[in-house]
Amino acid sequence: MRIVVCVKEVLDPNAVNNYVLAGNLKFAADGKTPEAAAVPRLINGFDEQAMEAALRLRDAGAEFTLVAVSIGQDLKDLLKHCAALGADEIVAIDPGSTALDGQVIANLISAYVKSSGGADLILCGRQASDDDQGVVPILIAEQLGMAVAPLARAVELNGSTLKVTRATPDGDEVVEGQTPAVITVSNELGTPRFPSAKAKMAARKMAPTELAASSLLPADKLQPLVVLTKQFVPEVQGNCEFISGSSPADIAQQLLTKLRSEKII
Template sequence: MRIVVCVKEVLDPAAVNNYALSGGLAMSADGRHPEVAAIPRLINGYDEQALEAALRLRDAGLDCRIVVVTIATEAASMLKQCAALGADEIVAIDPGSRELDAPGIATVLAAWVRSSGGADLILCGRQASDDDQGVVPLLLAENLGHAVTTLAREVSLADGALSVTRATPEGDEVVRGKLPAVVTVSNELGAPRFPTAKAKMAARKMSAEVVAIDSLGIDAAALTPSITLQRQFVPQIQGNCEFLSGSPAEIAKALMERIRAA
């Protein structure tokens, strides 16, 4: 079985938040992207959990080959981390100078999946921590004609059938279906594993397969963005904190008065 895990490299969300709260996050001259010289980049957290879901399937005895793919020009460090965690193959699709929107990214990933031999199961993070849209996996499934389910907290396979436990606001929901399928993985899956020192050493020798986007035979019109980023800005953050004093009963009464007034 071939499992494809789609990953994305993002700015460290904690570092971005810290810079924003301290007033040190500035936008570049084009007004569209933050100045990122001092902000580290890492694998999107939800995508790391998607890889963890694939590794757990293999741990459970599934005979599979795990392929990690990303669309990026410079993501060697992230892909080697995926290799250290247990990926059998790592692939980087070079977009060149193109700026892709969500439909464009899904189109490229679908074209690569088809050209590389297909996939029985595609795992993605529920969303990316930088734009929080979560639409690429759904578009990818539509493009490939695969079944899709979202917000997985557990993924299992038995007799060729897929079982996914979904984390919903109303509680867990179990869905079952046939492969091929696309599944988005949520943080309820649990903490991902850490690579061992031995695995990190072995991953250093592993090279990513680099695929030029022009080699995928995609019509240029299909890659023309329908949505373009115009501007990003850092909102003014203002915090007001008031401490209530007195006995517990007095504090509770004062708090309720403020809540009613609001």
């Protein structure tokens, strides 16, 4: 059995938020690229949950080859982190100067899966923390003709039978199906593990398989359908009103009266 986990390197969301709050997040002259050289880059949190889901399947006794694949440049630290967690193979796809949208990313991942012998299970994070779109896993499933189960909080594997517990607004939902399939993993899965120092040392010796996007797809499949034209930090205005009174009970009564007058409660 072969399980492929799709991972993405993103800017540390907490650091970006701090930059925004301090008014220090700027964009380059193109209006699209954040000037964030000092912001750490790390694995997308939801993708880390996808890695954890695969490792829990292994803990439960499933035997498989675990492959971590990512698209971008200078991905050695990201992929070696995946190797330290337990990936048997790590793959870096270099897009070159290709502009990436969800469709192009899905095209590349699907082409890689097809060219490398297929996959019984593809695990992805529910979305990326930088663009929050969550469309890539669905597009991969469509291109590979696989069933898809989104928003998983638990994944079980018994032979070729999958049991997925989905976190929905109406409560947990349990679905079952057969491999091959694509599953997106949500943060309800729980806290992901950290690699041990020994595993980190061993991972330093693992070199990623490096592939060029042009070696996987013809030029027409590398043309984005959605083009980013601008990014900016919106101006947020907040209004704060203080209520004073002779006692806590008086303040509470004034607050209730105001909330009722504005039909908030």
